Amino acid sequence: MGNFFFVRDYCSISVLPGASLTIGNNVFFNNYSSINCLDNILIGDNSIFGEGVKLYDHNHKYGFNPEFSIDKTDFKTSPIVIGKNCWIGSNTVILKGVNIGDNCVIGAGCVIHKSIPPNTIIKNGQNLIFESLQK
Template sequence: MFFVRIRNYESRLSWVQRISPFCRLKVSRYGRLNLDYNIQIEAGSDIQVHENGVLHIGSRTYMNRYCMISVQNAVSIGDNCMFGPGVKIFDNNHCFSAQSGVSSELKTAPISIGNNCWIASDVVLLKGTVVGNNCVIGAGCVISGNIPDGTLVTQKKELQLKKIIDRV
């Protein structure tokens, strides 16, 4: 493990990482990034740790292509996790109202993902989410809230099939 200090922030990184040169990794002033041993992040991924945010990624975690993590508060990912392509993690969202619309002010809440989790393709994890250990989150799910240890989460989406009727 070694520490890196760049422009007023300090990050803890282990020596062995496999981070694609074609991913974006941005840590703002006072943000902290902690990467444990043997993490792999594929091309097209976008990881942003904003002011005072803290991101921890556990050992042997794999992020497939085009994953995005936006940290304003805190995101913690356990050991031995796998992320499918296009996973999005946001510990923040914009405040809004009917009178003034969307503002630049943010609401935040930490996100925690346990050990040995599989987060399948195109999953979105929203602020305040806690995923327990040994969980599988199925493709396309939008998650907010607590997911207990050892849970398989799927989202029921029904296909509607209709006969095409030629119209003249």
């Protein structure tokens, strides 16, 4: 943990034995955020996280054996790296294997499942659909 790591209310940090969580200086996590580390998560200096942000460096293993099943205790893991000076918007989910470059802004509500180059803004592409209730 770096200097001036600040966590607001109702946050959860889980680091399993053998896993590694590295947090830089001046990092801030807002209310209801969680870090779930089974492999390796690195967070750079001066990064801030909005409310409800979730980081998962793992997925449950699943497959056919002989029928489809999801393993409750075995996982596929891959590290997460979040660069310096990043702003991760509220209710964003960051999944295993993602590398977010320095100086990135991730808009609220995004699911990040691919790496993002430095100096990038990511916006949620969800379109709002308006329908009239009038006949």
